[in-house]
Structure formats: C-alpha cells, structure tokens
Amino acid sequence: MTFPIALTSQQLNILRGVGSPDPSYAAAQFVSIGSNTVVFKAQVNQASFAKSYAQVAYDTVTVGSFSDVEPGMTVFISSVDDIQQAKFALRVRKAATATTLFINETSVGIADDDFIFVVRDFRVWEKLARESN
Structure with a gap:
C-alpha cells in the first residue's frame, strides 16, 4: 500500500470541474479526509x-x-x-x-x-x- 501523494494539476482541475460543462467529481482516495x-x-x-x-x-x-x-x-x-x-x-x-x-x-x-x-x-x-x- 502506498502513501497518498499530493494531487497533480490535472487531478485538481477534475475536482474543481474545470473545463467541462458537466463536471465530474472524482478524486484520489482519502483526498478530503485529512493529512x-x-x-x-x-x-x-x-x-x-x-x-x-x-x-x-x-x-x-x-x-x-x-x-x-x-x-x-x-x-x-x-x-x-x-x-x-x-x-x-x-x-x-x-x-x-x-x-x-x-x-x-x-x-x-x-x-x-x-x-x-x-x-x-x-x-x-x-x-x-x-x-x-
């Protein structure tokens, strides 16, 4: 099992729904739980x-x-x-x-x-x- 790493710019844009009229809210596991x-x-x-x-x-x-x-x-x-x-x-x-x-x-x-x-x-x-x- 690997330790969660920092998100890339592309992953952050997916989270923000940037560049899509129908945003998708997918993310790496544990991203919002805390450090x-x-x-x-x-x-x-x-x-x-x-x-x-x-x-x-x-x-x-x-x-x-x-x-x-x-x-x-x-x-x-x-x-x-x-x-x-x-x-x-x-x-x-x-x-x-x-x-x-x-x-x-x-x-x-x-x-x-x-x-x-x-x-x-x-x-x-x-x-x-x-x-x-």
Missing part, C-alpha cells in the same frame, strides 16, 4: 525475525518519541527513507517502549535498517482472536 501526520520515525534494529512476530526493535529515532505512539495508529514500513514507497501497513498493538514497537501479529518481510513511520491514522483493523481461560 496523515507522521508522529514517529525510526529504523528497524533487528537482524532476524521469527516466522510470525508482533514486535520490532528500533533505533535511530528522527521524528517524535516513543511516547507519541498510541495503540491503533498506522505503521508504514519502507526500505527507503520515503513513506510514499512503503511496502507494508501495520497497526500499533500497544504502547511502545524506548526500544520496541508492538505491532499486530504478522509475517511480512521486514529487514534490518528498514524505515518505520507511525502515522496519526486510526483505521479499522482486524484483530486475531484470543482464547481466554
């Missing part, structure tokens, strides 16, 4: 992962603090320092610590030194059921 503010940015500091995991070690924090991360926020993982090239979208499962980000259980391929972007975006996410005793 996605990056509240935390860091790099993965974990050489290997199990087949399935629910936490990621991090370092090199360049935006925000782990205390800015809230359960339910959206996490984007990218191989490069560009959120628009994110290869995965995940969910923050619980409050982060100074070195660990807790995410939904997954088996996606995250590599050491990948970039982590936590965005103030609270989506509806599926959650794995847990059996209680």
Whole structure:
C-alpha cells in the first residue's frame, strides 16, 4: 500500500470541474479526509525475525518519541527513507517502549535498517482472536 501523494494539476482541475460543462467529481482516495501526520520515525534494529512476530526493535529515532505512539495508529514500513514507497501497513498493538514497537501479529518481510513511520491514522483493523481461560 502506498502513501497518498499530493494531487497533480490535472487531478485538481477534475475536482474543481474545470473545463467541462458537466463536471465530474472524482478524486484520489482519502483526498478530503485529512493529512496523515507522521508522529514517529525510526529504523528497524533487528537482524532476524521469527516466522510470525508482533514486535520490532528500533533505533535511530528522527521524528517524535516513543511516547507519541498510541495503540491503533498506522505503521508504514519502507526500505527507503520515503513513506510514499512503503511496502507494508501495520497497526500499533500497544504502547511502545524506548526500544520496541508492538505491532499486530504478522509475517511480512521486514529487514534490518528498514524505515518505520507511525502515522496519526486510526483505521479499522482486524484483530486475531484470543482464547481466554
């Protein structure tokens, strides 16, 4: 999933209905909902992962603090320092610590030194059921 980018002049004209007697109001998804503010940015500091995991070690924090991360926020993982090239979208499962980000259980391929972007975006996410005793 890619991060929504700024609209081009052509897309803005379509939204405005410019150049057409019968305007069409189509737009890129999420254009009117609001900006996605990056509240935390860091790099993965974990050489290997199990087949399935629910936490990621991090370092090199360049935006925000782990205390800015809230359960339910959206996490984007990218191989490069560009959120628009994110290869995965995940969910923050619980409050982060100074070195660990807790995410939904997954088996996606995250590599050491990948970039982590936590965005103030609270989506509806599926959650794995847990059996209680």
